[in-house]
Amino acid sequence: MSDTTIKKPRPKHLDLRVIRLPLPGLVSILHRVSGAGLFLMLPALLWLFGSSVGSPEEMAKAKSVVANPLVKLVLFGLLWAYLHHFCAGIRFLLLDMHKGLDLPTARKSAGAVLAVSLTLTVLIGAKIFLG
Numbered sequence: 001m002s003d004t005t006i007k008k009p010r011p012k013h014l015d016l017r018v019i020r021l022p023l024p025g026l027v028s029i030l031h032r033v034s035g036a037g038l039f040l041m042l043p044a045l046l047w048l049f050g051s052s053v054g055s056p057e058e059m060a061k062a063k064s065v066v067a068n069p070l071v072k073l074v075l076f077g078l079l080w081a082y083l084h085h086f087c088a089g090i091r092f093l094l095l096d097m098h099k100g101l102d103l104p105t106a107r108k109s110a111g112a113v114l115a116v117s118l119t120l121t122v123l124i125g126a127k128i129f130l131g
Contacts, residue, residue: 024110031088034081041078076125083124084117 021029051062065071091109094100100109 022107023114024106027088027091027110027113030084031092034085034088037081038078038085041074045078072129076121076129079125079128080117080121083120084113087113087117087120 048062048065051058051065053059066075091100091113094109095106100106
């Protein structure tokens with residue numbers, strides 16, 4: 001049997017800077033990245049939490065650490081990571097239950113995850129960091 005269709009050669013390596021991912025793929029990768037970031041920052045977050053509930057001297061030390069603008073930026077990023085990971089996790093649980101598997105619904109739910117996580121990050125971050 002002869003196959004008359006011409007197949008494109010597959011790439012030898014994948015350059016993630018060049019590949020244009022669809023929105024559900026981007027949400028999936030961000031879900032993994034946010035989970036890894038939260039996991040790697042867990043010791044620092046536990047130290048900060050432990051200091052905040054410790055003695056008054058430790059609380060003052062934790063407040064001085066959090067007052068640093070760079071630390072605030074990292075905490076803001078971790079807030080986004082948590083909210084994105086949470087929202088995307090709900091989306092993936094629904095996909096595991098075979099809800100929203102068709103392409104238009106999957107694209108809409110991926111957009112909703114990004115919109116909700118970014119909106120919540122701005123609202124909660126403004127409340128926390130601006131007073």
